[in-house]
Amino acid sequence: xxxxxxxxxxxxxxxxxxxxxxxxxxxxxxxxxxxxxxxxxxxxxxxxxxxxxxxxxxxxxxxxxxxxxxxxxxxxxxxxxxxxxxxxxxxxxxxxxxxxxxxxxxxxxxxxxxxxxxxxxxxxxxxxxxxxxxxxxxxxxxxxxxxxxxxxxxxxxxxxxxxxxxxxxxxxxxxxxxxxxxxxxxxxxxxxxxxxxxxxxxxxxxxxxxxxxxxxxxxxxxxxxxxx
Numbered sequence: 001x002x003x004x005x006x007x008x009x010x011x012x013x014x015x016x017x018x019x020x021x022x023x024x025x026x027x028x029x030x031x032x033x034x035x036x037x038x039x040x041x042x043x044x045x046x047x048x049x050x051x052x053x054x055x056x057x058x059x060x061x062x063x064x065x066x067x068x069x070x071x072x073x074x075x076x077x078x079x080x081x082x083x084x085x086x087x088x089x090x091x092x093x094x095x096x097x098x099x100x101x102x103x104x105x106x107x108x109x110x111x112x113x114x115x116x117x118x119x120x121x122x123x124x125x126x127x128x129x130x131x132x133x134x135x136x137x138x139x140x141x142x143x144x145x146x147x148x149x150x151x152x153x154x155x156x157x158x159x160x161x162x163x164x165x166x167x168x169x170x171x172x173x174x175x176x177x178x179x180x181x182x183x184x185x186x187x188x189x190x191x192x193x194x195x196x197x198x199x200x201x202x203x204x205x206x207x208x209x210x211x212x213x214x215x216x217x218x219x220x221x222x223x224x225x226x227x228x
Contacts (some may be wrong), residue, residue, distance in 0.1 A: 033057025
């Protein structure tokens with residue numbers, strides 16, 4: 001299956017750098033130079049994944065990311081020249097599945113794209129329905145409902161939830177969760193896990209400051225606990 005990638009950057013030379021290589025790797029590509037066109041093309045072309053620059057005119061990459069997350073679970077990789085940890089966390093909390101910092105190699109970009117696509121395609125390989133408190137999780141459909149209302153999760157959030165909910169009470173370290181959800185044994189930025197967990201709690205918990213589903217085990221990591 002050939003995946004369509006939407007490449008978004010206001011610098012044409014960046015897109016001219018990426019697009020030929022990605023086509024050689026077997027991807028179909030479509031490009032946008034600003035956030036407004038990116039949202040329009042996302043609606044029209046329904047790409048499998050968006051490679052999205054942070055700093056753009058009209059709408060920033062963060063704004064585009066948030067808009068995309070309101071309507072579906074398209075894979076999103078943020079491209080940023082920012083190097084501060086807080087900036088990466090902001091991108092993840094806005095809905096990005098991964099981020100890559102400029103300058104980057106095209107091979108690293110392809111590896112990250114394939115990793116996110118594997119999460120999207122592989123999240124639904126198991127057919128079981130899981131009932132966990134007020135949550136119903138369909139691994140076959142990659143869907144989650146809370147009290148009968150669907151909660152839209154990103155592929156990374158869904159994989160994190162399935163990992164935790166499959167074994168309630170088992171404590172997972174941040175690194176274990178990072179590697180389970182990102183499909184990459186080389187990842188070691190554990191703050192990424194915290195950003196995804198924070199976003200997942202905001203979507204699932206009645207009160208994210210007092211979580212009942214995803215519990216913090218201080219000094220160790222996280223575990224899943226059913227709502228009583």
